[in-house]
Amino acid sequence: MGxxxxxxxxxxxxxxxxxxxxxxxxxDVDWLKECTVEQWPVGVTARHIGAGHYSVVAVAGMMIAGxxxxxxxxxxxxxxxxxxxxxxxxxxxxxxxxxxxKGGVEMTAFVAGLQDSDLDCRRxxxxxxxxxxxxxxxxxxxxxxxxxxFANMKAAVGK
Numbered sequence: 001m002g003x004x005x006x007x008x009x010x011x012x013x014x015x016x017x018x019x020x021x022x023x024x025x026x027x028d029v030d031w032l033k034e035c036t037v038e039q040w041p042v043g044v045t046a047r048h049i050g051a052g053h054y055s056v057v058a059v060a061g062m063m064i065a066g067x068x069x070x071x072x073x074x075x076x077x078x079x080x081x082x083x084x085x086x087x088x089x090x091x092x093x094x095x096x097x098x099x100x101x102k103g104g105v106e107m108t109a110f111v112a113g114l115q116d117s118d119l120d121c122r123r124x125x126x127x128x129x130x131x132x133x134x135x136x137x138x139x140x141x142x143x144x145x146x147x148x149x150f151a152n153m154k155a156a157v158g159k
Contacts, residue, residue: 002116009112012142016104019150023096035152040085042153047088047096048081053146054103057110060134063123072127
């Protein structure tokens with residue numbers, strides 16, 4: 001494991017721990033409050049982070065392996081996210097905690113197992129319209145995009 005990979009893995013672990021702690025403290029009323037930007041309840045938004053954002057390690061693995069990346073558009077990503085939200089509209093707190101725990105462990109273990117040279121792998125990613133490194137990809141999708149969702153969850157419940 002490289003030093004940057006270890007540091008990124010720790011940042012991802014801390015991010016997940018923070019979301020889990022937030023979810024654990026949500027009341028039943030908080031759980032159903034709508035996140036303004038997403039227009040999904042807090043619980044659905046939390047599940048989206050664990051099931052959607054954390055699963056991008058599969059794409060990071062494809063980047064490292066030199067495999068063909070999916071040709072996604074932002075419209076496709078939004079459609080998939082909204083479909084996920086509809087399918088899991090009734091998700092429970094325990095279900096979401098399980099998704100976050102499992103996804104968080106898998107994500108941080110994957111990153112912890114990387115070498116710094118893996119983080120430097122650069123591939124063209126269509127939705128971003130440019131080449132991006134694995135490190136940038138993980139930071140953008142998990143820490144920035146999922147971080148925005150988390151901020152919207154906190155705003156919805158007033159925390």
